[in-house]
Amino acid sequence: MKFRKIIKFNFILLFMYLIINVMSCSTFNASLDSLFVAPKVENILVKGTWNLDSFYYMYNKNTGITPKIPSDSYLFISDYYLRINDLLFEYDTFKVKTFMLSDYMRVKFKIDDFSFLNLEDKSVNIFTIQDEDKNMYEFIKYDDDTILFYYDDDIMYSFKKVSNKIDTEIEGFVKDNLKNNVITYDGEYMNNVGFLISFRSERKVTDHSIPKSVYRSIWVYQNNDGTYAHKVFDDIIVPKDGKILNISVESSDKNDLYEKIAIDDLLSDDVFILDGDNNTNEEFINQFIDITYVNENYIGINYDQNIEYLGNINIDKCAMLSIDDPVIERRLKFSDIFQKSVKIFYNSYYKFINLLKKVNLDAYDTEPREDSFKLERYGGDWFLKGRVNTKLPSSTLKPLDFDIELLPNKKLISENNVSANLGQIKLRNPEARDAFMSPDRDLVVILTSTTMGVYKIIGDKISNNAILELSIDSGDNVILGEWYTGDKAVEVELLLEKLE
16 A cells, blocks of 8 residues: 555656756746756856957847947956956856757747847856846857847847957956047047048949039048948038038030039038139030049149040049139149148159159150149058150150158148058058048048948057948049048037038
């Protein structure tokens, strides 16, 4: 009898055990605790320095939110604290559990498809800490080189390992300067800053039978609260005296082969055009213009006049024009801009000619011309060049350019211009072909043949991830690159907002 009771009792225990296991296998409505299993010791999160590699919006409705953790932030993990910029989590102990990534995403976020994370489903570890206010935070160790962190902005951040130990130099800089959503210097908010860049494409056939250059401008604005915005405009946009000037190259109504510069104020009800005096012979004259440089004072151009159009446009003369009177016939001389340094122009010219003694220059106009000079951009900065043209138009001979051994003055190049060390940038990004450094040296714009990227600079290091990345064409030439800071940046941003 006693034996039967034991059997009956064991049967009941077995039945209850089976019921519990069947219920625990149902994960669709399970809690996270029922999914966690004890991890292996070697799988827990490791100490070290981690760098923000990317972030992902968890829900489509939040894609317009500015991430609270800026691009290229750092994560530091020690035995007793965890830091992300100015977020500091101190703890005595932490919990580590193991779960399938798919289970965690489904139960925690109600997300079945997490392919946007570009991660395979696998067993991962979760690292849980609690701050002084009893708030719980979770850091997911996907593998030895990847940590995921979900913050309260509905964004999943992915960090990559930099080192197995805390880099004290980087951490020291981060503690002093890098804040979540705000980079500060000397304890103050970062400066408002804007960057305006304009491009000219190579001539191509668009809606005209004659190849035309296409111009466009991009404005990037960083507010002092750490938010970013950008705007893209057709043609060239230049802020000047409280106006927004739109600069374009237009064909004459009388003659498609006569191009001239047109300027109008986009904020004025009374549109005005600064195209100089109408040339009474423009219907009989061919004239082609490419803008090569522009700022609020001057317009640099390549041009040619009175040439026969045979399907190709080769413009090899250069000139600098006043933005208030952009007419080729009234092009500026070098001495109009550099009154006290004109001697340097002539010295540079004769030095160049003397180097070409063994070259046959009979086909060239070897008289020095003060009205034949330009600004050219290379190596991350602007430089002055003079030009020696052929006496007659030639399809085989090219003009000869020479260096003018003088730096551009503030009328040509803003005092906010900072030379970018393109050689150093190429070590980081071999595809970089140009770069523009902000006056505070906290931002850099890097151009490749296909992209324009805006990056933060942390200490002396360029961030891995772009704040903004836009597509550009390989044939796009930079004709304007201007930084605006403080109140001037705010003024330009407000003016441009009126155009929207």
